[in-house]
Amino acid sequence: DIVMTQSPDALAVSLGERATINCKSSQSVLYSSNNKNYLAWYQQKAGQPPRLLIYWASTRESGVPDRFSGSGSGTDFTLTVSSLQAEDVAVYYCQQYYTTPHTFGQGTQLEIK
Amino acid sequence: EVQLVESGGDLVKPGGSLRLSCAASGLTFTDAWMTWVRQAPGKGLEWVGLIRSKYDGGTADYAAPVKGRFTISREDARNMVYLQMNSLKTEDTAVYFCTKDVPFTGGGAIAFWGQGTLVTVSS
Numbered sequence: 001d002i003v004m005t006q007s008p009d010a011l012a013v014s015l016g017e018r019a020t021i022n023c024k025s026s027q028s029v030l031y032s033s034n035n036k037n038y039l040a041w042y043q044q045k046a047g048q049p050p051r052l053l054i055y056w057a058s059t060r061e062s063g064v065p066d067r068f069s070g071s072g073s074g075t076d077f078t079l080t081v082s083s084l085q086a087e088d089v090a091v092y093y094c095q096q097y098y099t100t101p102h103t104f105g106q107g108t109q110l111e112i113k
Numbered sequence: 114e115v116q117l118v119e120s121g122g123d124l125v126k127p128g129g130s131l132r133l134s135c136a137a138s139g140l141t142f143t144d145a146w147m148t149w150v151r152q153a154p155g156k157g158l159e160w161v162g163l164i165r166s167k168y169d170g171g172t173a174d175y176a177a178p179v180k181g182r183f184t185i186s187r188e189d190a191r192n193m194v195y196l197q198m199n200s201l202k203t204e205d206t207a208v209y210f211c212t213k214d215v216p217f218t219g220g221g222a223i224a225f226w227g228q229g230t231l232v233t234v235s236s
Contacts, residue, residue: 001177040222042158049229050158055215055222093158097214097221100163100174102148107157 006105012113019081021108023094028074038098041079045090115139115225117211122230133196135211142192146220149196151207163220201234
């Protein structure tokens with residue numbers, strides 16, 4: 001199974017500042033035949049199901065604010081929140097869908113400093 | 114609008130069985146790859162398994178902790194997907210989400226989530 005490891009486990013950032021969450025996979029999730037990284041990012045607020053933010057490592061899902069962006073390739077990926085808003089407090093997860101099982105990272109709690 | 118509604122969650126004793134159901138609407142269900150994801154209380158997300166569309170073979174894949182105990186099936190005529198859970202263990206206690214991916218991501222990037230149904234395994 002591909003192991004997904006996020007860092008840090010928790011992060012506190014001031015309002016309006018940048019937040020960066022990292023995700024590392026134990027093997028590459030880049031599919032060479034289409035040059036796509038099979039990596040998604042989710043946001044989960046308390047008491048709610050997760051919400052898809054990013055897929056193919058950098059494609060923003062419809063309706064997601066453009067302050068959320070994804071980058072990286074191969075085994076190393078980053079989710080960036082360019083200017084933190086109060087409503088961004090949540091747990092963030094990465095997930096690979098390169099091969100089953102489609103494993104998730106352990107999650108990163110993002111809070112306001 | 115895609116809607117996924119789970120049902121069937123309950124309190125069950127270790128070793129028992131339970132079947133979860135998921136009613137899907139607002140999508141072409143016959144084309145859909147459907148995935149179950151669970152979340153233990155206060156814990157992270159755990160991928161349980163997926164079932165492919167009949168066109169893509171209708172086969173299912175499972176996570177190691179549930180393989181051999183859980184079975185995913187689908188009933189396209191009723192837009193339903195099921196999770197049959199046997200030999201339940203206390204560590205299966207979780208909210209179970211029925212989900213649907215972004216098209217052409219191989220059941221991967223999950224765009225649609227149900228509200229979840231709680232399964233509690235306890236004596």
